[in-house]
Amino acid sequence: MSEQSVRVVVIGGGFGGLEAAKQLRDSTVKVTVCDRDNYHLFQPLLYQVATGGLAPGEIAVPIRRILRGQGNAEVLLQDIEAVDLDRREVVHATGRIPYDYLVVASGARHNYFGHEAWQSAAPGLKTLEEALDIRRRIYLAYEEAERLDDPEGLGGLLNFTVIGGGPTGVELAGAVAEIARRTLRRDFRRIDPASSRVILIEAGPRLLPTLPPDLSRYARATLEKMGVEVHIGTPVSDVSADGVRLGDAWIPSRTVIWAAGVAASPLGQGLGAPTDCAGRVEVLSDLSLPGHPEVFVVGDLALVRGADGHTLPSLAPVAMQEGRLAARNIVRRLGGQTTQPFHYHDRGALATIGRSAAVADIRGLRLTGFTAWLAWLFVHILYLIGFDNRMVVLWRWAIAYATFERADRLITEPRRLTRPGTSV
Amino acid sequence: MSEQSVRVVVIGGGFGGLEAAKQLRDSTVKVTVCDRDNYHLFQPLLYQVATGGLAPGEIAVPIRRILRGQGNAEVLLQDIEAVDLDRREVVHATGRIPYDYLVVASGARHNYFGHEAWQSAAPGLKTLEEALDIRRRIYLAYEEAERLDDPEGLGGLLNFTVIGGGPTGVELAGAVAEIARRTLRRDFRRIDPASSRVILIEAGPRLLPTLPPDLSRYARATLEKMGVEVHIGTPVSDVSADGVRLGDAWIPSRTVIWAAGVAASPLGQGLGAPTDCAGRVEVLSDLSLPGHPEVFVVGDLALVRGADGHTLPSLAPVAMQEGRLAARNIVRRLGGQTTQPFHYHDRGALATIGRSAAVADIRGLRLTGFTAWLAWLFVHILYLIGFDNRMVVLWRWAIAYATFERADRLITEPRRLTRPGTSV
Numbered sequence: 001m002s003e004q005s006v007r008v009v010v011i012g013g014g015f016g017g018l019e020a021a022k023q024l025r026d027s028t029v030k031v032t033v034c035d036r037d038n039y040h041l042f043q044p045l046l047y048q049v050a051t052g053g054l055a056p057g058e059i060a061v062p063i064r065r066i067l068r069g070q071g072n073a074e075v076l077l078q079d080i081e082a083v084d085l086d087r088r089e090v091v092h093a094t095g096r097i098p099y100d101y102l103v104v105a106s107g108a109r110h111n112y113f114g115h116e117a118w119q120s121a122a123p124g125l126k127t128l129e130e131a132l133d134i135r136r137r138i139y140l141a142y143e144e145a146e147r148l149d150d151p152e153g154l155g156g157l158l159n160f161t162v163i164g165g166g167p168t169g170v171e172l173a174g175a176v177a178e179i180a181r182r183t184l185r186r187d188f189r190r191i192d193p194a195s196s197r198v199i200l201i202e203a204g205p206r207l208l209p210t211l212p213p214d215l216s217r218y219a220r221a222t223l224e225k226m227g228v229e230v231h232i233g234t235p236v237s238d239v240s241a242d243g244v245r246l247g248d249a250w251i252p253s254r255t256v257i258w259a260a261g262v263a264a265s266p267l268g269q270g271l272g273a274p275t276d277c278a279g280r281v282e283v284l285s286d287l288s289l290p291g292h293p294e295v296f297v298v299g300d301l302a303l304v305r306g307a308d309g310h311t312l313p314s315l316a317p318v319a320m321q322e323g324r325l326a327a328r329n330i331v332r333r334l335g336g337q338t339t340q341p342f343h344y345h346d347r348g349a350l351a352t353i354g355r356s357a358a359v360a361d362i363r364g365l366r367l368t369g370f371t372a373w374l375a376w377l378f379v380h381i382l383y384l385i386g387f388d389n390r391m392v393v394l395w396r397w398a399i400a401y402a403t404f405e406r407a408d409r410l411i412t413e414p415r416r417l418t419r420p421g422t423s424v
Numbered sequence: 425m426s427e428q429s430v431r432v433v434v435i436g437g438g439f440g441g442l443e444a445a446k447q448l449r450d451s452t453v454k455v456t457v458c459d460r461d462n463y464h465l466f467q468p469l470l471y472q473v474a475t476g477g478l479a480p481g482e483i484a485v486p487i488r489r490i491l492r493g494q495g496n497a498e499v500l501l502q503d504i505e506a507v508d509l510d511r512r513e514v515v516h517a518t519g520r521i522p523y524d525y526l527v528v529a530s531g532a533r534h535n536y537f538g539h540e541a542w543q544s545a546a547p548g549l550k551t552l553e554e555a556l557d558i559r560r561r562i563y564l565a566y567e568e569a570e571r572l573d574d575p576e577g578l579g580g581l582l583n584f585t586v587i588g589g590g591p592t593g594v595e596l597a598g599a600v601a602e603i604a605r606r607t608l609r610r611d612f613r614r615i616d617p618a619s620s621r622v623i624l625i626e627a628g629p630r631l632l633p634t635l636p637p638d639l640s641r642y643a644r645a646t647l648e649k650m651g652v653e654v655h656i657g658t659p660v661s662d663v664s665a666d667g668v669r670l671g672d673a674w675i676p677s678r679t680v681i682w683a684a685g686v687a688a689s690p691l692g693q694g695l696g697a698p699t700d701c702a703g704r705v706e707v708l709s710d711l712s713l714p715g716h717p718e719v720f721v722v723g724d725l726a727l728v729r730g731a732d733g734h735t736l737p738s739l740a741p742v743a744m745q746e747g748r749l750a751a752r753n754i755v756r757r758l759g760g761q762t763t764q765p766f767h768y769h770d771r772g773a774l775a776t777i778g779r780s781a782a783v784a785d786i787r788g789l790r791l792t793g794f795t796a797w798l799a800w801l802f803v804h805i806l807y808l809i810g811f812d813n814r815m816v817v818l819w820r821w822a823i824a825y826a827t828f829e830r831a832d833r834l835i836t837e838p839r840r841l842t843r844p845g846t847s848v
Contacts, residue, residue, distance in 0.1 A: 038567055038835045055479040057832030064611045065829075074613040077567035077835070095573065128836055143462055143501035149519065187488045189498040388823045388831060392816055399812045405489075407812060408481030411462045411501070412552055 007032065008330060009090055009099035011080045011267065013040050013063040016299030016319035016326075017105035023327030025070050029334070032097060034090065036079035038062050041128060042384055044316060045393075047168055050131040050257075051138065051175035052183075052409030053400060058393050060128060061385045080106070082270050085292055101294050101330045104267060104281075105323060108300035108314060111263035111278060118239040122256040125168060136411050137255045138176060142184060143411070145191045156243050156252030158196040163236055163244070164259035165202025166209070167351040170219055172257055173200040174354035177226045182404035198228045199251060201244070203235035203260070208351055208359065210313050215359040218368045222353045262314060264301045271295070276303050276311075285341035287326050293339075296329065298322035306344050316383070318344060350376045355401065431456065432754060433514055433523035435504045435691065437464050437487040440723030440743035440750075441529035447751030449494050453758070456521060458514065460503035462486050465552060466808055468740060469817075471592055473555040474681075475562065475599035476607075476833035477824060480552045482817050485809045504530070506694050509716055525718050525754045528691060528705075529747060532724035532738060535687035535702060542663040546680040549592060560835050561679045562600065566608060567835070569615045580667050580676030582620040587660055587668070588683030589626025590633070591775040594643055596681055597624040598778035601650040606828035622652045623675060625668070627659035627684070632775055632783065634737050639783040642792045646777045686738060688725045695719070700727050700735075709765035711750050717763075720753065722746035730768050740807070742768060774800045779825065 006029040010017045013035035021033050039060040048054040064075040082091040083104065089096040110124035123133055138160065145157045160180075162173045180196035187193070200207075200223060206216040207223075207230070220230050231246060238245035243252040264279035273290050274282045280303035281289070287302065289295040299319035304312045312318045321344060329339040348362030350372065358372035367375060377397065384390050396407050430453040434441045437459035445457050463484040472478040488499040506515040507528065513520040534548035547554055547561075562584065569581045584604075586597045604620035611617070624631075624647060630640040631647075631654070644654050655670060662669035667676040688703035697714050698706045704727035705713070711726065713719040723743035728736045736742045745768060753763040772786030774796065782796035791799060801821065808814050820831050 038563065038833075055481040055832070056836065057479040057834055060834050062611075062833055068610050074570075076571045077564075078571060128834070132836075139462065140501075146498075147500045147502060186492050187486075388819070388829070391819060392831075395812070395815060395819070405812070407816075408479070409462075409486055410481055410484050410552070412480065412556075 006030065006100045006334060007098065008101045008103065008327075009034065009097055010103045010105060011035075011083075011090060012105035012107055012265075012299070013037070013075070014043070014105060014107050014299060014319065015316045016107075016323035017103060018063070018066065019320045019323030020103045020105065020296075020298065020327040021067060021073050022070070023324045024072070024330070027072070027327075027331050027334075029072065029101075029330070031070075031073040032099075033063060033067065033073060033075045034078040034080050034092070034097070035063055035075070036077070037127075038064070038077050039128075040066060040385065043126075044380060045384070046125055046128070046131050047171045047175060049128065049408070050125055050134040050172065051179060052135055052406040053175065054393060054396055055408040056128045056132065058389050058396070059384070061389065066385060080267065083267060083295075085272065085289075085295065088294070099294075101333075102296070103323070103326050103330075104271070104295065104297045104301060105299045105319070106265035106267045106301055108262040108264050108278075110258060111261035112258070113261060115239070118258070121241045122163060122239045122244075122258040124258040125172070126262075132412060134257055135409070138179065139409050139411050141255050142188065142191070142193060146188050148190075154191075156254045158191070158193070159199065159243070159251065159253040159255070160196060161199040161201065161244055161251060161253040161256045162259055163201050163239070163256065164261065165200060165204070165207040165230075165232070166259060169200060169202070169257075169259035170207055170223065171352055172259060173198055173223060173228045174226060174352070174357070177223070177228050178354055178404065179406065181227060183406050183409075185404075197253075199231065199253065200228050201231045201234070201236055201246060203233070205233055207232070211349055211351065211359060211361050212366060215361060215366060215368065219351070219353055219359055222357050226354055262300065268297070268301050271297070280311075286329050286339035287322055287342050288329070288339065293333065296326035298326050304342060304344075306346070312344055313349075315349070317347060321345060350379060352376045355404075430454065430524045430758060431522065432525045432527065432751075433458065433521055434527040434529060435459075435507075435514060436529035436531055436689075436723070437461070437499070438467070438529060438531050438723060438743065439740045440531075440747035441527060442487070442490065443744045443747030444527045444529065444720075444722065444751040445491060445497050446494065447748045448496070448754070451496070451755050451758075453496065453525075453754070455494075455497040456523075457487060457491065457497060457499045458502040458504050458516070458521070459487055459499070460501070461551075462488070462499075462501050463552075464490060464809065467550075468804060469808070470549055470552070470555050471595045471599060473552065473832075474549055474558040474596065475603060476559055476830040477599065478817060478820055479832040480556065482813050482820070483808070484552060485813065490809060504691065507691060507719075509696065509713075509719065512718070523718075525757075526720070527747070527750050527754075528695070528719065528721045528725060529723045529743070530689035530691045530725055532686040532688050532702075534682060535685035536682070537685060539663070542682070545665045546587060546663045546668075546682040548682040549596070550686075556836060558681055559833070562603065563833050563835050565679050566612065566615070566617060570612050572614075578615075580678045582615070582617070583623065583667070583675065583677040583679070584620060585623040585625065585668055585675060585677040585680045586683055587625050587663070587680065588685065589624060589628070589631040589654075589656070590683060593624060593626070593681075593683035594631055594647065595776055596683060597622055597647060597652045598650060598776070598781070601647070601652050602778055602828065603830065605651060607830050607833075609828075621677075623655065623677065624652050625655045625658070625660055625670060627657070629657055631656070635773055635775065635783060635785050636790060639785060639790060639792065643775065643777055643783055646781050650778055686724065692721070692725050695721070704735075710753050710763035711746055711766050712753070712763065717757065720750035722750050728766060728768075730770075736768055737773075739773070741771060745769060774803060776800045779828075
């Protein structure tokens with residue numbers, strides 16, 4: 001097989017898939033990146049879209065714009081529904097695309113752990129559409145409260161519950177508390193936004209379980225100082241449009257956000273390899289699928305263990321490094337070399353809590369407060385794609401730092417898309 | 425009636441309503457602004473959202489943020505459905521709001537002139553949701569073309585038709601042509617975006633009919649130089665999902681945008697006053713409703729004649745001046761003074777065509793090309809609300825000027841809001 005004719009299909013334009021495609025830049029293979037969205041989403045900042053701090057376009061860039069200069073790469077807006085391992089084709093609604101090598105990087109979705117009925121009441125935060133839905137719910141709650149004739153009828157309207165104490169849950173709870181106490185402080189006449197309750201629920205023993213315990217304690221203390229009620233160690237037993245049940249207690253809450261768990265993309269189920277309880281695919285040490293050396297699985301869909309035997313977390317750096325190795329292993333195989341195993345270079349973990357408050361664990365160096373927040377800010381600006389977006393996000397953050405304003409708190413309603421015209 | 429207890433209700437937070445509310449800043453009346461959106465939309469730049477140049481949050485600001493510092497003003501997110509003139513109440517889905525004075529500034533919608541069936545195939549551009557829908561249609565057309573296996577099957581996929589040769593139609597056609605010829609130039613591998621056809625249709629004898637004829641000629645020549653096919657003097661006789669019929673010719677076109685006419689808000693029909701063919705309400709010279717000196721109608725909903733007897737156009741400056749006069753007349757009436765008639769101070773009209781190309785008619789001074797474009801840019805930045813938005817828009821425009829990039833060309837799909845979670 002001449003290298004010219006080799007076609008590498010990449011499913012997913014997230015961190016893993018995009019890095020795989022870019023790594024093949026100097027190869028003579030032909031790369032086809034398929035994604036159901038036309039943009040690469042910078043998911044670590046998605047919570048800022050959900051809370052109105054940033055606009056969608058500031059954290060998402062068209063995939064074809066990113067790969068514009070890479071002549072051997074093409075981008076197709078296709079939702080891949082299955083992989084036909086025998087015929088070496090990926091399958092979409094209207095056809096098939098053949099591959100010689102395949103990189104599956106289709107990521108993860110929410111996991112309601114069997115309680116799918118909770119989804120409509122407690123949306124998760126994985127897509128831009130979901131972020132805008134959550135933004136709408138948060139700001140609409142205040143609008144509805146303001147227009148109530150009887151302030152006694154508030155119910156759980158100004159109670160906001162975040163389920164899940166990982167980085168996303170902590171970031172969301174902190175941002176919602178800041179909206180209530182600072183952003184909206186002077187915006188309403190009949191209600192007092194500062195009277196809102198913000199509730200963060202974590203079923204496990206501590207917040208931010210992948211970080212050291214002292215950072216978890218700092219995060220909890222900081223959130224409580226910001227007015228967030230933190231509940232640890234009790235899972236929710238019910239979620240409805242009116243609130244959540246936590247042990248014996250019923251917490252009325254009109255706005256509930258699900259940040260409690262992810263499940264790997266369903267594409268993983270069709271790959272014929274064992275999967276873990278979250279649907280992640282067990283791959284070989286070189287990230288290839290057992291029995292299919294031409295198929296690689298990377299990112300949130302792959303179950304990969306670190307040097308200490310622990311499963312690597314669902315983080316952008318893990319996915320990016322995996323994507324690059326998968327691409328390098330494709331090139332090695334084409335050159336007749338043996339593939340290399342994956343080694344994760346852990347540069348640390350960060351989580352932000354609020355203005356000037358974050359936690360960081362950088363190779364054992366533990367930072368909190370303003371220093372950690374600056375580190376968080378620097379890293380996120382650095383990895384954001386697009387010079388123009390970096391400038392705009394920095395500007396938005398500077399304004400937010402100075403004024404507590406949130407730039408994009410529009411309530412847009414997809415359901416109201418078509419307004420009847422008026423004939424007169 | 426003591427002035428303290430006087431309640432002024434303003435329907436609509438557009439240019440007219442917002443100026444009326446702000447004008448009452450130093451009065452002791454209580455102002456209630458009702459709008460069905462939580463934001464004021466800077467409609468003159470909406471076409472830039474529809475073509476991916478600006479993000480929604482960059483041209484829309486929460487109304488309650490604008491009125492935050494005005495202690496006598498409150499904002500209610502309410503879709504007002506009717507006015508009960510006898511009881512002096514405005515009516516919404518769940519209740520009524522009493523008023524002593526009323527400013528009706530509910531604006532206009534599209535007018536399909538009896539062809540309501542055309543709306544789904546040819547959306548208009550009045551709301552943010554519609555702008556995002558049009559953006560999705562434009563960029564999705566290219567994605568669909570790229571993934572076609574048979575390039576012969578393109579049909580009208582890369583034909584873009586704009587119906588209506590007023591400022592919005594001209595701006596849209598110019599922007600779509602720039603997307604095709606410049607923005608997307610290097611983004612695709614299988615199709616050539618530059619092969620797109622952009623068609624602008626105006627039923628009347630010339631483009632930009634409210635501007636002097638020489639500016640119309642300049643606009644047409646510039647658009648044609650940009651590759652836009654301009655059809656003048658023939659109305660479309662049919663619009664479907666596949667194209668438009670123009671006289672005897674059928675133009676296949678998957679993307680059609682309606683910029684051909686507006687109809688006043690249906691609230692105007694219930695005010696008991698005569699309306700013109702576009703549903704605009706004939707008001708007295710002081711902008712009050714005949715027989716109801718406590719009700720004022722301003723903006724696109726009002727039929728007001730200028731000094732020359734011509735109807736004033738649907739422009740932001742007209743609405744703003746009307747809103748201010750209505751507010752001043754309320755104050756005069758409260759003070760026992762007679763009201764004043766409306767006189768429009770015409771500062772000129774501008775329309776942009778593309779990069780470095782615009783037309784301007786400023787008190788008889790006619791500008792074209794780069795000078796007019798700079799004037800257009802200056803005026804729009806000046807009137808945009810919010811210092812942070814002004815900076816971001818200037819930055820976006822600088823980047824666009826240098827690179828032809830459009831910052832926010834995401835295809836977001838409201839219909840796909842809820843993605844099924846995966847249980848494993």
